Amino acid sequence: MPSATLRSRLIAMVAALVAVMIGSVAVISTRVAHYEIRKFDVEVRAGRPGAPVAIGDYYRAHGSWTGVGPVVDQAARAAGLDILLFDGQRRLVATSSAVWRDAHLDLSPDGTLAIERLTAAGNAHQLIRGPQMLVRDKAGNVAGSIFMLPLQSDAPELPATRSLDRSFFWTFLGATLFGILMAIAIARWISVPVERLTAAARRMESGDLTVRVEPAGGAELAELAHGFNAMAAALDRNEEQRRRMVSDVAHELRAPLTNIRCELESMQDGLTTPTQERIASLHDETMQLTRLVDDLQDLALAEAGRLEINAQPMAVSALARRAAAGMETRARDRGVNIQCDVSDDLVVLADARRAVQILTNLLANAVAHMEAQGEVRITWERSGGDAVIRVIDSGVGIPADELPRIFERFYRVDVSRSRATGGAGLGLPIVRQLVAAHGGRVWAESEVRKGSVFSFTLPISI
């Protein structure tokens, strides 16, 4: 399971990090503590009266180191330490223990003594900062350097360092356990929300679009959960829209198809005769079906972003006149007069055929919703880099609560009126898509029994 791998990797990573950190701190602090304890021990013993002072006295009395051996031994015994005496040329002159004679000793001019020797535990390297005492001749030159070291009867562990090591061990163990628990907690904190998201994604994959996840974990994981929920909601909405669209299309096709079928069957059965009038009515029904299919195709293309827009500079007045001319017969039949603005012309960047289609759809709605004889006007004005084009009618208007929904597919305020005019509720959605494809926007204002204003923008050609 991939999330189990994530969790175990997190645990391993955090635990390793904690162990390395605590381990290195433990090693360094143990070494430092050992060193400090030994140094402290040496300093305390070296501070005892008579320790290395006698060695200095010897040199001052004799003017050389010859025969200093017994004095060194005695001073070492008195101090309870090993003593190493180097002359002015940093050569070993005397030592209280044979251990140091076999060792390789190197005293550097800065007073650091490097010791390399074989012990029971193996090859030991030591660096000792010193010396603890310098002996000077009368002229003030260094005649001898005295180093005092813990007794080297192979340096038995001091009881103080042993108990310190024990407490270091337990602290280290406790901290490591705590680190592992922390690692498990952190891994759970990260992996549980990820596991939940994975499970939700799997459920969604198998078709359950209602699934949502509880935001948990850090801010980023909670954000991911919110994003997932938003995506699930959008998919759910789209799926619902798709279902509604299929059922709406079926519903819209059924009515004209049933009319045509009934009419044809009754002619077949000899119940009616195929008069010119009946054939014309059948033709109307098929034209309505053709329009519906064309509209659906336009909408599908536009929604898929595959509508070809061949934008050219076009005079708005020319577009308005073409749309008005196409609508003239229908308007005249209803006693409606279409008026085009006579104000300053504007040149927009638009696909002529699609722009006329936008205006035709808006004019068709305006004409269809005029209650009595009257006037429908097309106006335009400049607003920044856009032309705002309006189709204004004095028709039945649209109730305020319906207004936000009229650009939805298959939405009709007055179904019987729309059906009578052959509308399937696709005119405005197509307008919206066509306007958007030109980079513009469309909106409507309306007042019941006063009329409606549909406005849209098209970019002005520079």
Ligand code: ADP
């Ligand atoms: P249809 O093809 O049915 O006209 P539309 O998408 O063009 O569909 O319009 C949706 C609905 O908006 C229409 O059914 C109608 O009720 C309402 N509508 C559109 N334009 C107007 C208008 N100018 N006046 C009143 N109602 C309108």
